[in-house]
Amino acid sequence: MKCLCCVRPQTYHCKIVLLDEQELLQEIQDTTQGQEILDTVFRHLNLLETSYFGLRYLDASNQTHWLDATKRIVKQLKGKDSLTLYFGVKFYAVDPCKLLEEITRYQFFLQVKQDILQGRLPVSFELGAELGAHVVQSELGDYDPRRHSPGYVSEFRFTSHQSAALESRVAELHRELSGQEPNTAELNYLDRVKSLPLYGVDLHPVLGEDSIEYFLGLTPAGIVVLRNKIKVASYLWPKITKIY
Template identity: 50%
Template sequence: RDTKGQFLLDHVCNHYNLLERDYFGIRYVDPEKQRHWLEPNKPVVRQMKSAHQPYTMCFRVKFYPNEPMKIREELTRYLLYLQLKRDIYHGRLLCPFAEAAYLGACTIQAELGDYDPEEHPSDYIRDFKLFPKQSLKLERKIMEIHKNELRGQYTSCAELNMLQRAHSLETYGVDPHPCKGNKRIHLLKWADVSKLKFEGKTFYVIGIQKEVSVCSFFSKGQNL
């Protein structure tokens, strides 16, 4: 009953013999479909009061490395690769067409190996659900890159190329939250932000610019 979140996280990491643990966390979803990170220093049961039983928690990447190429452990790289696949599929990692085609081709190369006309029919890309909106044009481009550019790459190499390309995208590591309404009030560049702070369920973004001093956002959930 008093088991804390850190114990559960350590248990999962020990099960997989995962050494680089600081990138990861445990996430759950409340009845309002809001995602929350399990806080390591608080009892698990107390945090899960708002969730439905039986409780479902997921092991996820929480902190995305700035330079994924410097990750030491192969398992850590693989888990980040799986997380990025999920981010792409759920529309969190936004990709221009060319980048989407390359990332998709890297995934296909990692899953299937080299293109083989005897094994891969003209619509084989359709068997893979890679993007929330997967057009025929995109599938054909993925097939073209897989066929002509990635031949000879081992699974680990294709996964590494995917990480290298994905981490340069603007929404890499971004954790979006739904907002009511679609009116954009302010657009602040990160360089123009001087301070971030929380007060209860209100999140403040304090800017350097005189004309935009403070933007405030109210969260219905317990945390952002």
């Protein structure tokens, strides 16, 4: 009879995709809980304001879920051949510019960039160009004709509806940001997006009493209801006394 006390925990290879698209490879065991891998990521990124962040995974139906820090990772990702987790902002700060640590603000900057690029946070042409210029300033610094040849901004992806006209406008606005430090450009980026109606909104489809599909959005300030991407109602958290 096999001694159960001698059975070694099974080891798995887990890939964590960070917001800058870098990948962190980690070995975990079937007993490893979510908090352990979260702590590993936080240490890797030198994050202290950790309560805003989490790890997501895709289930067999390609639906996104947040990893439960109190449960075993393998149990939550059951049926998956490869263990892949995605690091991101779970709780959006109402004003990300007031976050204490620069590294925390930088992670928010990366998250909102991703939200805009993937179409979760719609922006107008002009705002998209303005934000794009701040991205370029953050990455490349001041415009320099000796280093930046025509079309240099095309290597960046800013929005889900990027065009040559947008890239031209980004390059034009980038020239006006000369002297702005990278962290200042990122801060100004966050300052422009924090007041957008869909900033930090986690949308969920719901069917109304009129049998029309709406989207229920959880925001840092409360709950919004959208129909055809237009806000039709909003409820602030302090005024919400009961959720059924």
